[in-house]
Amino acid sequence: MRQEASLAHVDLDAMFAAVEQRDKPSLRGKPVIVGGVAGRGVVATASYEARRFGARSAMPTSEARRRCPSGTAFLTPRFAAYRKTSEVVMALLHELSPLVEQVSIDEAYIDLAAGGHDLSPAGVTAVAEQIRASIAAATGGVTASVGVGTSKLVAKIGSDLHKPDGLTIAAAGDEQALLQPLPVTRLPGVGPATAERLRRAGIHTIGALAQVELPPLIDWFGQAHGAGLYRLARADDDRPVVSEREAKSVSAEETFAVDLTDRARLGTEIDVLATKVGGRLRAGGLSARTVTIKIRHHDFTTITRSTTRPQPTDQPRLIAQLARRLLAEVDTSAGIRLLGVGTSGLETFVQDDLFGDTEPDQPSGQPAPGPAPSTTDQSAVVREHHVPGSWRAGQDVQHDRYGPGWVWGSGRGLVTVRFEGPTTAPGPIRTFDAADAALLPADPPEWVSSALSPT
DNA sequence: TCTGGGGTCCTAGGACCC
DNA sequence: TCTGGGGTCCTAGGACCC
Known part of the structure; x- marks a missing residue:
């Protein structure tokens, strides 16, 4: 909890529905439901007009259809349009402070103290009204509710208190009375x-x-x-505003229109999901060590099965192969309604997989074949990790898990550090070749420079 | 023909190591 | 022929959020 009300929470009102009403004037003033419109869909967002009939987020769309009058629009989400609107709003918020935490597509915290604003009650009120006005103007009429308080908790509850198109300022000392x-x-x-x-x-x-x-x-x-x-x-909340968060998992799942039992069909669904996940890992420059499948049975009971490899991957074929193996251990004969493929244990580096694209299907009892890693040929086998702390390029480090390392970039926060070491150690491995030499800072350690010099 | 999809965090137990 | 304790990693499940 801070001395002054310097934290703002901005929440766009029924954003998906508001964007639809903005883009299709005929929908304005009418109940609008955005979400899954097919048999097993649920409501993502109900416009305020639709909420009057009892429609709510997460409600089965079939239920919303029963509640809402004829003339209600049921729309499939257009995520690209929502993302565009979100980007416009987030850009506005970043003009107010360097410290903005985007919580979701339609929500963010802003640290007004970090933006150097007047933190008096009159000052934050003016800033909050400015935020609301500029959002409505820039988005073509999508409104935002704002809460300002001494903590994330109070700001968040405040933004909800006078929705939609509302503003709540909770001055220091008012927290308990509000809550x-x-x-x-x-x-x-x-x-x-x-x-x-x-x-x-x-x-x-x-x-x-x-x-x-x-x-x-x-x-x-x-x-x-x-x-x-x-x-x-007790309104005791000192959580900071965190501007960048690293992803911890990447997953994709699908609920089927009818429950599936056919093994072959499930296998092809695995391939589709693994392709999505692998593509998104690669797009984010990520690879993953753990692959998890999620299965929702016909009766809605849900299980997960996972497997972890020593080396991370972003390859759809390998992810699919591991997922198929996990699926083979599960009884699907009674029908499953949902199948998911997830990855976690993420590393921020896409490595060459030393052991190839796929794993042997039968455990051979022999060590996995593969090129013998060596630091004496023209490439060094190195591992990259992001290590918290304050570092300068070229610095030698000793890591308790990864052994000796060498700092690749300099700076504060998460800095890339390269490690040499046994290839059985966890972490992304990459062949580091002579083409990288031009990128090196002066005085690389001997194990790097010797590996890079042509033989 | 109630119950999406993409995430985060936590807990508990077992394996394993020192 | 009894039996420690701490730490980390992995798996599975559950609550919760938007």
Whole structure:
């Protein structure tokens, strides 16, 4: 919690529906549902007109059809249009502060202190109104609700309080009064399961939750969640605004129109999903060590199965092969409604895979064949990792897991460090050849320069 | 013919290592 | 012939968010 109300949360109102109404004037003032329009679809966004009939996000579209009158528009999402609108808005926010955290396509936190703004109540009110006006103007009428407060929690709850097209400023000292009367379900992290457990304990408001001691909360919800609720209920929140986050996983999944049992069909679906995932990994300059499949059975029970390799990959064929192997262990005879392929254990480097494109289907009992890595031929076998800290190029480092390394770039934060070492060590491996020599800073370590000099 | 798709974080147990 | 404790990695599942 900060001394002044210097954190803003900006939330675009029913964004998908608002963009549709902007682009198709005939939809303005009418109920609009954006989401899956086919049999098993759900509502992504309901316009405020549609909410009056009870339509809500995450509701099955079939349910929304029952509730909304004829004349309601049911639209498939046009993500490209939403992304474009989002980019316009985020660019505006970046003009206000260097510290902007985009939470999703339609939401962001802005650290106004980092933007050098007048943090008096009158000052932040003026900035917030400026944000709202410039968003509406730049997007052609998509409105935003803004909350400003001393923490992310208060800013976020504030932006929700007077939606749509609303503004809430919670001055320092006003946090408790704002939170106490609200239902616990307004707290981020309180979903159906947590709300139900609290309800059974007779706790309905944030004020009541703030009366509960820490031990019972940890008992009910575990260490992290319990302690988190304890603090949030007291408006004790010092989470910083984080501008860049690295992706932790990349996945794709599909719910089928009808449950599938056919193994061959499931196999081809795996290939489609793996191709999507591999393409997105490559587009992001990422590769992954763990491949996970997700299966939702006909009765909605959901399982995952995963496997981890020593080396990361971004190759769709290999991802598909590993996923197919996992699928082979699962009984699908009763029908499955959803299949997913996911990757995690991401490394920010796309390496040449020393062991080729695919793995042998039968365990051979022999070591995997492949070129013997060597630092004495014309290329050095190196690993790249992003290492936190403050570094200068050329510096030698010792890493407890990866061994001796050498800093490739300089700077603060996450800097690329190259390591030599046994090829069985985890991490992306890449053949580092003479063409890279031109990129090297002065005085590379001996193990790099000797490997790069022509024999 | 209720229940998408893309994510994040946490927990718990077992393997393994020192 | 009894049996430590801490740390890391991996797997599986669950809650939650937009």
